[in-house]
Structures are given as C-alpha cells and as structure tokens.
Amino acid sequence: MKGGFLFLSFIFCLNASGQEVGLVTLNQLYDRVDHGRDTIYVINFWATWCVPCVKELQNFERLSNVYKNKNLKVLLISLDFKSKLNESVLPFVKRNKMKNEVFMLNEPDPQIYINRIDSSWSGALPATLMVKNKKRKFFEKGFTYSELLNEYKNFK
Amino acid sequence: MKTLVALSLFVWSTTGLAQSGNLKPGTSAPDFSLKNVTGETVSFTTFREARGYIIVFTCNTCPVAKAYEQRIIELNAKFAPIGYPVIAINTNDPQVSPGDSFEAMVDRAKTKKYMFPYLFDEGQNITTKYGARNTPTIFLVKHSNEGNIIVYTGAIDNDPEENKSDRINYLEQALSAVQAGKDPAITSTKAIGCSVKRKRST
Numbered sequence: 001m002k003g004g005f006l007f008l009s010f011i012f013c014l015n016a017s018g019q020e021v022g023l024v025t026l027n028q029l030y031d032r033v034d035h036g037r038d039t040i041y042v043i044n045f046w047a048t049w050c051v052p053c054v055k056e057l058q059n060f061e062r063l064s065n066v067y068k069n070k071n072l073k074v075l076l077i078s079l080d081f082k083s084k085l086n087e088s089v090l091p092f093v094k095r096n097k098m099k100n101e102v103f104m105l106n107e108p109d110p111q112i113y114i115n116r117i118d119s120s121w122s123g124a125l126p127a128t129l130m131v132k133n134k135k136r137k138f139f140e141k142g143f144t145y146s147e148l149l150n151e152y153k154n155f156k
Numbered sequence: 157m158k159t160l161v162a163l164s165l166f167v168w169s170t171t172g173l174a175q176s177g178n179l180k181p182g183t184s185a186p187d188f189s190l191k192n193v194t195g196e197t198v199s200f201t202t203f204r205e206a207r208g209y210i211i212v213f214t215c216n217t218c219p220v221a222k223a224y225e226q227r228i229i230e231l232n233a234k235f236a237p238i239g240y241p242v243i244a245i246n247t248n249d250p251q252v253s254p255g256d257s258f259e260a261m262v263d264r265a266k267t268k269k270y271m272f273p274y275l276f277d278e279g280q281n282i283t284t285k286y287g288a289r290n291t292p293t294i295f296l297v298k299h300s301n302e303g304n305i306i307v308y309t310g311a312i313d314n315d316p317e318e319n320k321s322d323r324i325n326y327l328e329q330a331l332s333a334v335q336a337g338k339d340p341a342i343t344s345t346k347a348i349g350c351s352v353k354r355k356r357s358t
Contacts, residue, residue, distance in 0.1 A: 049219040050350060079348050081317045110314070114346040122177050124290030124351035140289065140351070 019093050021085060023106035024077065026116050033131050039071045040156060043129040045105075045117070047080045048088045052142040053126040057096070059145040063152060064100050072152070074100040079125060082106070130155045177287040178295070178309045181343035185211070185297040185304040188282045190245065190275035191258070193265040198243065198273045200304060207239035208334065209304070210327070211295040213288035215248045216264045217255040218350035221291045223316050225268060228292070231312070231327070232272040240296075240331060242272040247283040247291055248353040256353065283352060290349030296330050296340075307334055310345030 033041050044060050046053035057076070064074040076098070080089050085104060093102050107113040114123050118138035121127055128139045130151065137155055179185070189199045200209065212228055214221045232242035248256035258276045265274045277283050286295060296308040308330035315323040330340035 047348075051217075052351065083317065083319070110311075110347055111345055114348070121346075122289040122293075123346045123348045125348060126351070142351070 019098055019102065021078070021089055021093055021102045021104060023082075024103040025106045026113055029075070029077070029103075036073065036132075038132065039073050040130065040132045040152070042072065042074045042152065043077060043131065044074065045077050045079055045125060045127045045129075047078055047125055048084070048092045049080065050125040056126060056142045056144075056148075057098070059143055059148045061099055062145055063148055067152075076100050076102045078102060078104045080104065132156075177289045178293065178344070179286050179306055181306050181308060181340075183306055184302075185209075185295060185306050186282070186285045187304070188245075188275075188277075188285075190277055190282060192273045192275055193258075193262045193270070194273075198275055202273075203241055205239060206241060206299060208299050208307075209297040210235060210240055210242045210331075211286070211297060212242055212244045212292055213247045213283060213286065213295075213352075214244050214292040215246050215253070215256045215350070215353075216260050217248070217253055218291045220316055220347075220349045223318075224292050224312055227312055228272075229268065229270065235331065236272065238335075244270070244272060244274045245277050245282060246274065247277060247280065247288055249280060249355040252356060253353040280352070280355060289352055290347075291352065292349060294327055296327060296334070298334050308340050308343050311347035314345070314347075316347065 029043070033043075042060065042063065044053075044057075046057060048054065060074050060076065064072060078089050082104060089102070089104060105113070110123060114121050117127070117129060118140075120138065121140055124140055126142050128141075128143070130137045130139075132155070135155075137151075139151070143151070185200075187200050189197050192198045200206070203209070210231060214224075214228070228242060228244065236242065246256055246261055250257035250260075254260075261274055261276060264270075292312070294308070294310060294312055295306050297304050298307045308327065310326060312327045313323055313325045314320065326342055326345050329342065333340040
C-alpha cells in the first residue's frame with residue numbers, strides 16, 4: 001500500500017515537473033482548435049520577460065483546474081525568443097509546476113502572425129484568445145481571476 | 157513573379173491591415189509639451205532646424221525596449237545631424253511601474269548617456285493621443301508645408317534579438333524614402349512588445 005502511494009506520488013511528480021514545451025505553428029494551433037468540436041480553447045500569449053503575463057498565469061492554471069471536466073482547454077503560448085527555450089522557458093515552467101500545456105510559437109514573421117492571431121492586436125503582451133468552433137474573442141489585456149472567470153462564463 | 161506576388165502580399169499584410177490603435181501614417185502628429193530628464197520642457201519647436209522627428213514610445217523597464225536601447229542611441233547619432241532627432245517618451249505610469257518614475261528615467265538617461273530628450277508623459281496623455289499600446293513603438297514624423305505628418309509607425313526593424321541575417325530595417329527604409337521625397341513602401345508594422353502600464357482606474 002505504502003509502495004503504491006510512493007509510486008503514485010512519483011508519477012504525480014513526473015507529471016508536475018516533467019512538463020515539456022513543444023513548438024507550435026499557427027496552422028497547427030488553428031488545426032487543433034478546428035478539430036476541438038465543442039471545446040472552448042482559452043489561448044494565452046505570454047513571455048517569461050513579461051511581468052503582467054507572469055502575474056496572471058496562475059489565473060489560467062486556476063481556471064483550468066476549476067473547470068477541468070467542462071470542455072475547457074487552456075493553451076499557453078510563449079512568445080519568448082526561441083533561443084531562450086532551455087535557458088528561460090523550460091526552467092520557468094518546471095519551477096512553477098505548470099499543469100496547462102505550454103508551447104512556443106514557431107512563426108518567423110510578426111508582420112504576418114500578429115494579424116493572423118487578431119488584426120486588432122498591437123503585439124503587446126499579455127493577450128488572450130478564446131475560441132469555440134467559429135466563435136472567437138480576443139483580449140489585449142491582463143486578467144485578474146474574477147475577470148477571467150467572467151469572460152469565460154460569458155463566452156461559454 | 158512569385159517573388160512579386162509574395163512581396164505584394166507582404167506589403168498588403170503590413171500596410172493593408174491597419175492598426176486600430178496607433179495614429180495612422182498620413183495623419184498629423186500631435187504636438188506636445190513634456191518634461192525632459194534635464195528638467196526643460198520639450199516640444200516639436202525645440203528643434204528649429206529639424207526636418208522631421210523619430211518619436212520613440214519606450215520605457216526603462218520593458219525587456220524589448222531595453223533590447224532596442226542601443227539601436228535608439230545609434231539612430232539618434234546617425235539621423236539627428238541630418239535633421240531627424242530622436243525624441244523618446246516614457247509611456248508608463250510610475251505608480252504601476254515604479255522602475256519608470258521620473259527619477260529612474262533621469263538615472264537611465266545619465267547612465268546610458270542619452271544625447272536625445274527622454275520625456276515624462278505626465279498623465280499618459282500623449283501616449284493616449286498617439287495610440288501607442290506597446291513599447292517600443294516608433295512614429296516617424298516628417299516636417300512639411302502641411303505641418304508635422306506621420307509617415308511611418310511601428311517597429312525599428314524585424315529583429316529584436318539581433319540574430320537575423322535578413323534583417324529589415326523598417327524605420328531606416330522609411331527615412332531613406334522620406335529623404336528622397338518619396339512615400340515609404342512600408343508605412344506600418346507590428347511587433348511583440350510590453351503593454352503600456354496604464355494608471356489604474358479606481
């Protein structure tokens with residue numbers, strides 16, 4: 001029994017700290033969203049160097065934890081420089097034991113990808129996109145937990 | 157032909173999808189009267205000989221702005237002597253971002269030996285007027301018979317990390333066009349940056 005518990009905790013640790021960070025193109029991201037049926041995707045764009053982003057990440061972790069059985073998928077897309085993956089992003093994700101899926105955006109040209117994410121976006125971080133089927137809403141702002149919860153509930 | 161199509165698509169994507177925030181190229185650049193780190197007040201008329209201005213909305217604290225700081229210093233060194241001085245404006249509210257207080261600006265300008273004005277935007281009114289939402293954001297302004305006209309807005313180049321072999325210097329290209337009496341091919345660009353730290357509404 002004790003062995004079983006230790007084994008479970010071991011698996012849990014791996015899960016919590018063994019988080020990987022993959023690269024994702026916008027086509028891959030939108031493809032996934034298109035196949036998501038009735039899932040609500042809350043896609044947050046952030047960077048380890050962005051103070052308000054780092055501050056609000058816990059709110060996204062909390063939202064997905066509270067609504068984990070409710071067709072909600074939170075995706076955290078880092079816009080750190082790709083060269084900082086091993087130096088900054090991975091250590092950050094591990095240190096904060098982040099549970100949501102984390103990716104780095106794999107797109108070369110901000111003149112194209114910023115407008116493809118939303119044409120109203122200036123490029124300022126943080127930013128968040130909510131998508132469900134054909135419905136989408138974009139936010140160029142940071143969220144407190146209650147603001148995020150409200151927007152999520154309104155969007156559902 | 158393929159290159160031409162790609163190029164026109166590129167130009168379309170950079171100029172066609174207008175930014176809803178920034179004042180648009182072709183519109184007039186609002187004048188200002190803001191306190192410099194030296195204590196003096198600076199406006200367009202401070203530069204009597206200027207043919208235009210490179211307005212940089214920036215701050216002390218944003219990592220992207222810091223990555224561009226040396227390039228901003230060099231832009232002034234290169235273009236102020238031929239009539240296009242840099243005017244840097246701090247966008248951030250010092251209560252929300254204490255590292256962007258007037259005192260911190262004075263320190264930064266001294267440490268980095270800024271040869272251009274670094275202005276404190278009390279109340280963030282000029283940042284709001286220009287519509288700058290992230291740092292750093294550039295407005296290239298041309299002095300003409302019709303007044304001060306914005307000819308380019310957006311990023312300095314497409315290479316924040318300074319590691320691209322095919323760097324496009326948007327601002328310098330726009331400046332070259334203006335000097336040649338032409339309209340820039342690319343009049344607005346976007347870049348990932350730090351959000352302007354707005355005063356909290358209470």
